[in-house]
Amino acid sequence: xxxxxxxxxxxxxxxxxAAKNNARSVESITVQIGALSGVEPMLLDSxxxxxxVGTVAEQAELILQTxxxxxxxxxxxTQSEVATNRLLCNACQSHETTLLSGxxxxxxxxxxxxxx
Amino acid sequence: MCNTxxxxxxxxxxxxxxxxxxxxxxxxxxxxxxxLSQNNHQAEHNRAxxxxxxxxxxxxxxxxxxxxxxxxxxxxxxxxxxxxxxVIEGDLETENDTKRIQAQGVxxxxxxxxxxxxxxxxxxxxxxxxxxxDDLDLLFIENVGNxxxxxxxxxxxxxxxxxxxxxxxDDKPAKYPVMFRAADLMLISKTDLxxxxxxxxxxxxxxxxxxxxxxxxxxxxxxxxxxxMDAWIDWLHAEIEHYRALLLDKxxxxxxxxxxGQLLHAQPGKTKFYPVSxxxxxxxxxxxx
Numbered sequence: 001x002x003x004x005x006x007x008x009x010x011x012x013x014x015x016x017x018a019a020k021n022n023a024r025s026v027e028s029i030t031v032q033i034g035a036l037s038g039v040e041p042m043l044l045d046s047x048x049x050x051x052x053v054g055t056v057a058e059q060a061e062l063i064l065q066t067x068x069x070x071x072x073x074x075x076x077x078t079q080s081e082v083a084t085n086r087l088l089c090n091a092c093q094s095h096e097t098t099l100l101s102g103x104x105x106x107x108x109x110x111x112x113x114x115x116x
Numbered sequence: 117m118c119n120t121x122x123x124x125x126x127x128x129x130x131x132x133x134x135x136x137x138x139x140x141x142x143x144x145x146x147x148x149x150x151x152l153s154q155n156n157h158q159a160e161h162n163r164a165x166x167x168x169x170x171x172x173x174x175x176x177x178x179x180x181x182x183x184x185x186x187x188x189x190x191x192x193x194x195x196x197x198x199x200x201x202x203v204i205e206g207d208l209e210t211e212n213d214t215k216r217i218q219a220q221g222v223x224x225x226x227x228x229x230x231x232x233x234x235x236x237x238x239x240x241x242x243x244x245x246x247x248x249x250d251d252l253d254l255l256f257i258e259n260v261g262n263x264x265x266x267x268x269x270x271x272x273x274x275x276x277x278x279x280x281x282x283x284x285x286d287d288k289p290a291k292y293p294v295m296f297r298a299a300d301l302m303l304i305s306k307t308d309l310x311x312x313x314x315x316x317x318x319x320x321x322x323x324x325x326x327x328x329x330x331x332x333x334x335x336x337x338x339x340x341x342x343x344x345m346d347a348w349i350d351w352l353h354a355e356i357e358h359y360r361a362l363l364l365d366k367x368x369x370x371x372x373x374x375x376x377g378q379l380l381h382a383q384p385g386k387t388k389f390y391p392v393s394x395x396x397x398x399x400x401x402x403x404x405x
Contacts, residue, residue, distance in 0.1 A: 002234050002265035009154045017145055027142050031151065038268040038294035039151075071329065085293040087329035097329045103373070105151045105268075111144045 003043040006105075007051045014110055018056045023112035026060040030109045034067045034102040035084045041066060069102030155269055158237035162244065162272025167368050169249040172359045173257060174352075175271055175371065177295065178279035179288075180261030183305040185213045186339040187279065187348075188256055192220040194349055199253040199356075204243045206235040206260045213258065223247060234265035237272055253356060263288065267295040267373075274369035275355060281306040282316045289324035297328045298373045301335065301351060308338040332372070 010031070018026050033039050041064045048062045068081050073089035074097060080090035084102070088095050150156060166173050176184050185205075192201055203224040205213045208231065217224035225246045227239050240257060247255070257273055259266040278299040280288050283306060289296035296302065302325055304318050322334045335351065337344025359369045 002232075002268060005232070005234075005236065006151055006268075010151050012154060013147070013149060013151075017147060021143065021145060023143075036294055036297065038264065085290040085324075086327050087293075087297070088327060095326045095329045095331070099329070107147045107149050107151055109144050109146045109148075111142050113141060114143050 003039060003047040004051070006039060006044065007047040010048070010107060011051055011055060011057060013107055014057050014060070015055060017110050018112055021112050021114060023056065023114050025113045026057040027111040027113050028061040028063055029057065029107070029111075030063045030065065032065045032067060032104045032106045032108050034104040035069050036099070036103040037105040039105060065108070067101045067104055070100040071097035072100050073097050152268070152270070155237045158241055159270035159272040162237055162241055163274070163368060163370075164272075165244065165249065166255070166272060166274070167363060169252065170360065170363060171249055171252045171255050172275070172356050172369070173255045173271075173273040174275045174277055174355075175257050175259055175266075175273040176277050176279065177259045177263075177266045177298075178261060178281070178305075179263050179284060182261070182279045182281035182284060183339055184258050184261070184279055185216055187303070187305065187337075188217060188258065189220055190339040190342070190345060191256075191348070191352070192217070192222055194345065195254070195352070196221060200251050201254045201256070202247050202249075202252055204240065204247065204255065204257045206239070206258060208232075208260065229260055233260055233262050234269055235259050235271060236269045240271045254352070263292040263295045267292075267298050270371070273371060274359060275300045276371040276373075277301045277303060279303045279305045280321060282309050282313055282318075286316050286318070286321035287324060289321065289328060293328050296325055297330055298371060299325070299330060299332045300372050301332055303348065304334060304336040306338060306340075307336045307343060308340045330372070 014026060014029055033041050033044070045062055045064060052058055052060060069084055070079055070081050071087050071089065072079050073092060073094055075094045076089060076092045078089055078091040079100065082088065082090065087097055087099065089097055178184055188203060195201060201222045203217045203222060205217065205224055205226045206229060207213060207226065208229055211226045214224045214226040225243050227235060227243050229235065235257065257271060276298045278296060280302060282304060304321060310316065318336055325332065325334065333351065335344050335347045337348055362369055
């Protein structure tokens, strides 16, 4: 259920951006979520539909984009797409890898209705 | 977020940095800010407090009943003569754990979260008003027993310690990768029960941790018979020493998962994002390991 508290943070940011740009309403909100972020897109979506009511983002569509888990091997330099619980190099099986993608939890953009 | 410059630009989101043109009166504002930026901002504030007082702060996480409080009781018994320790307890209900810690003669403050499944930086900040940080060496934050949510929230602490009790099964790191990837130390607890559990292998648990590209040390211990306590106490002393050296160097210590940002910045890649609704495109495109 931490998706609800995340939504609170998200909505706070969106409302501030809308106010700063004198927006009448928010059209859409684009969020990027990696599989290793610990956030479930479906739960975030339903939490957001509850929390947006009565705000400038009431009509906003929440666009969720997911990213695959990609690791870079420190030994052989290979980039591999892997499962969340197996962050090993596909080429040499090394566990000396660094995550390139998959842990994102980012508010990417907000589409605002600014027309008079 | 990128720790190198705070720009939030990673290979994954780089294409989205391009500004979009307004159409039909709709203007798209590029934000690229971490969803948890309010929490993270508070966490940095907490960490600055801790660093000003030179207190090493350890976030203890595990499932409920894996022995966090018992570990703290045993640790305080060993260290209370040589180190000044305090504890912040997070629980949904009751002050039972706080009473157990206070019985050991150290200050403890209870955060009762009600229905919330994790502590966040704001809750910890409020708790700090009830704990005197000056003269403290070590502050433990016993998080809510939960292997999912607490992993996502920076509290401003310096080290993550994740407990795995032998009754839970050695596959927990594979089942809860977000949590165990964040561990700076994994403690295998209740090892006094190992003779009765033929299906728990500490080696397999460690392998599952390493499969998450996490080379954190693993210590097997039992609060009951005291086995492994020396290794744990040694680890704590080494961490305190390392932390103080960092402070002298005007640096701070950060828990594990936040460190990926720097390399992200140096290695621009070609990550594609997929709409959640379009699972088919994702499955076609992505070859799973």
